[in-house]
Amino acid sequence: HPPSTAFTVVIVGHVDHGKSTLLGRIYADTDSLPDGQLEKVRAICEQQGKAFEYAFLFDAFLEEQEQGITIDTARTFFSWENRQYIIIDAPGHKEFLKNMISGAARAEAAVLIIDAAEGVREQSRRHGYMLSLLGIRQIAVVVNKMDLVGYDEQVFNAIVEEYGAFLKGVGVSPQQFIPASARNGDNVVRRSDAMPWYRGSTVLESLGLFEKLPTGEDLPLRFPVQDVYKFDARRIIAGRLAAGVLRVGDTVVFSPSNKTAVVKTIEAFNVPHLPLAAVAGKSTGFTLDEQIFVERGEIASLKESAPEVSDRFRANLFWMGKNPLVRGRRYGLRLATCAVEMELETIHRIIDAASLDPVAVKDRVDLNDVAEVTIRTRKPIALDCYAECDVTGRFVVVDGYDVWGGGIVTEVLSDEQEAF
Ligand code: GDP
Helix, strand or coil: CCCCCCEEEEEEECCCCCHHHHHHHHHHHCCCCCCCHHHHHHHHHHHCCCCCCHHHHHHHHHHHCHHHECCCCEEEEEEECCEEEEEEECCCHHHHHHHHHHCCCCCCEEEEEEECCCCCCHHHHHHHHHHHHCCCCEEEEEEECHHHHCCCHHHHHHHHHHHHHHHHHCCCCCCEEEECECCCCECCCECCCCCCCCCCCCHHHHHHHCCCCCCHHHCCCEEEEEEEEEECCEEEEEEECCECEEECCCEEEEECCCEEEEEEEEECCCCCCCCCEEECCCEEEEEECCCCCCCCCCEEEEHHHCCEEEEEEEEEEEECCCCCEECCCCEEEEECCEEEEEEEEEEEEEEECCCCCEECCCCEECCCEEEEEEEEEEEEEEECCCCCCCHHHEEEEEECCEEEEEEEEEEECCCCCCCC
8 A cells, every 4th residue: 555655646537538547657658557457358358359558457456456446536656756646537527526625645746648639628628627626736748649640749739728728717727737638648757759758747747746745744733623521620721723833832832712821741641751842644643731721623733834713714615415405494514523503595606426527507406516605604614725735624514413515725715794
């Protein structure tokens, strides 16, 4: 299994534009396949009287790494030049969107494939829009099957212009456009002699150029308070560090109450000396230098980099409820450890998660819709944009005990004076 430091890339594109072939090529040309697999697949193809396809190789590889297949999305891994990669092959948009939004999988970068002969298709546009919905900013566009258009620079340039303009319109700017032939291996791992006019990076080099998103420790401190325990005269504030580092001596502010105090101790069991710091990902407890009243749901941070506090925000929401999300009805919202009542204020835009078809805006969000919405909470809560901190920028919508939807915060709006 890949380590947690592995870099996650999602690959998307219109069916038949060459996703599997590209992946098969990458794995074959980086020697990532188990010994003999290439020969085995070639032999099977010969036996069955069909031409060898790199896509078959990829399918075989997928079976090999069976443990990597989840019901929802297929993942394969390989390493190259000291970096481990997890490649998410999104068979359906619905599963991918659901996984991303619920936090089950988070892609740090994306490779979008376009068939040079077919050009930009409606699906290619929707994929671009989907990446923008999810806030994926690192993107490489592979213009594949260049062999079918005689490796013509004009064809490539026309696609770069058309698709580049579209992506810009949805707020996405790809780092690279790469002309390639997955079938022939041009500009995938090996640089192509067939396209001397292209001086940019190969597909594999582009993967290496993507930056690893900051790991939790590099982010501003976020400590969502789970519980407050009373021990003798002391109060221990318990929770899981969502981001950053918590240190003894830090002045922390609790949001939304805005109370501050200094961290006196960080608690631990069965250790000779109490630790002086705790890092992201750790469940821990700490005490303060003075008794202040804080409660579950608040977020502790450092004053200069505190989360936002508001009762209104804009979000991209994925709806899984059998009953639609409607206005004028109250739901529960859970964000980190905070639980609050919410209402849907506005629906700005809706798309169908399976087809990525735009849906005419209506007064409700139905099962499997992805919607851009504005949400109001009954009282102000502490939160972040998902792009800044995923744990405190992601929420679920509940009704009773059932989770009906999940979303990511895209913009925190100003407080509304009137409570609902
Ligand atoms: P996917 O549906 O996106 O995974 O597409 P596949 O990888 O299965 O490829 C679809 C078809 O396109 C297959 O017949 C491939 O052989 C073919 N194909 C893929 N890449 C190339 C390429 O670079 N050049 C040519 N000529 N055909 C390709």
